[in-house]
Amino acid sequence: MADERVVVIGAGVGGLVSAALLAAHGCDVTVVEAATGPGGKLRAVTVDGHAVDGGPTVFTLRGIFEEIFAACGDALGNHLILQPATILARHAWGPSRLDLFADPAANEAAIGDFAGPAEASGYRRFRAEAKRLFDALDRPFLRDTKTNPIALGLRMGARGFPDYLNLRAYISMWRALGRYFRDPRLRQLFGRYATYCGSSPFRCPATLMLIAHVEASGVWLVEGGMHRLALALEALGRGNGVRFRYNAPVREIVIENGRAAGVILANGERIGAASVVCNADPAAIGAGQFGEAARRATSTVSPGRRSLGAMVWTANANARGFPLSRHNIFFSDDYPAEFAALAAGRLAAAPSVYVCAQDRGDADAGLDGHERLQIIVNAPATGDLAPLTPAEIDTCTKAMLATASRAGLSLDLGSSAVLTTPSDFERLFPSTGGALYGPASHGWAASFRRQGSRTRIPGLYCAGGSTHPGAGVPMAALSAQLAVGCLLKDRASTSWYSRTAMPGGISTRPVRTALTG
Known part of the structure; x- marks a missing residue:
């Protein structure tokens, strides 16, 4: 060799x-x-x-x-x-705010304060289920070659058979989350993990709840x-x-x-x-x-099997009015409507927005002047079929800023910000339509x-x-x-x-x- x-x-x-x-x-x-x-x-x-x-x-x-x-x-x-992150992500629904932490006990307390003790109990059960799914699939699926359902069962063996029978593959993530959280904001928060693989929480299997365990196991901040x-x-x-x-x-x-x-x-x-x-x-x-x-x-x-694409703004921007952490999510008021639009090949009228403040850690203190930001809005992967018009891009930009503004975040992107659309991603990665995660x-x-x-x-x-x-x-x-x-x-x-x-x-x-x- x-x-x-x-x-x-x-x-x-x-x-x-x-x-x-x-x-x-x-x-x-x-x-x-x-x-x-x-x-x-x-x-x-x-x-x-x-x-x-x-x-x-x-x-x-x-x-x-x-x-x-x-x-x-x-x-x-x-x-x-x-550096290990203490705050995994900061979430906002208009003026309401909830941080997820690396410490599970801190999460239970925060969720209890945010939505009540029943939801804190639901989080405890959800966290255990996400860990169970990850542990069940880590060795036989994630770290082994592509397989089929029958062979996966054989890999999991007799000891893993109970887990094999309960991989949550036949129920959607959104529906499964309803068994842990009655507060729609928490279903929205944990349903967002489906987008980590470019999928809809309304259409992907609840098996993907394991992604929550991956993040809960540790997020690291990379200097630079x-x-x-x-x-x-x-x-x-x-x-x-x-x-x-x-x-x-x-x-x-x-x-x-x-x-x-x-x-x-x-x-x-x-x-x-x-x-x-x-x-x-x-x-x-x-x-x-x-x-x-x-x-x-x-x-x-x-095209119907593609994962989500994205509108991605990269900017040296001025951000005011909201205490950004490294990772921040500003949610829309209507998650089902947002993903219905994406499934129909349209940008959402009121999208959820992710903001990565690259120069920030866990501290809430604001930065003087400009800072490096990446801003993401989910988009359909139709960059090769129906490129967005200038009017659609302008409308999406305004909708993104409006979602952030509802939480008190004012963004001045300046004239040098760079926007990458699904059509741009198609040029960078041909035959994808701008899908960033392969098939959904x-x-x-x-x-x-x-x-x-x-x-x-x-x-x-x-x-x-x-x-x-x-x-x-x-x-x-x-x-x-x-x-x-x-x-x-x-x-x-x-x-x-x-x-x-x-x-x-x-x-x-x-x-x-x-x-x-």
């Missing part, structure tokens, strides 16, 4: 982790990326000379990244300064912004010999003798390889973005329909937030671990077959290290 040549397409989290792990296992790895630097959706946007996070902003499941850096002979702490994680992963790969080629879009994945054999860049250059890991959305392969020969490797995703997790079978690590073409693998096990930065990293495990296992099997089946004593160098998966 040593010196096995692998090309990784894309320098998002899935591609960066794949490259670093493969290099640590002795592979000769080249990463080719169309953009000017690493990160993919974990990107920074320059506003007034300041780097503002324009992608994911919440860092959870730190242990996954500790494992990755250790596997590559390094330590996460050598690259990033991380989340995009620093991409730089750290790039440095990790370089330390093990990974070569990075930026401004190098791929025109075609080469298929020879029925398997992946490298890539051809847009400039015509061919880079040969024994295997290819694709960190683009798998739907792009199925849509022919990487050539006709590779098209059969994956399936397309119909709607219906009990959605999680089993995601693209797995292996594709229909031998030697071609997928990694990233649009593949199994799901969306989000930690899941993208797990997908890379799974893709690397499959690649190394497949190559070890091929090598062994060659040694035993070929006549004349011809053999290959033995594989010293192989991951399972």
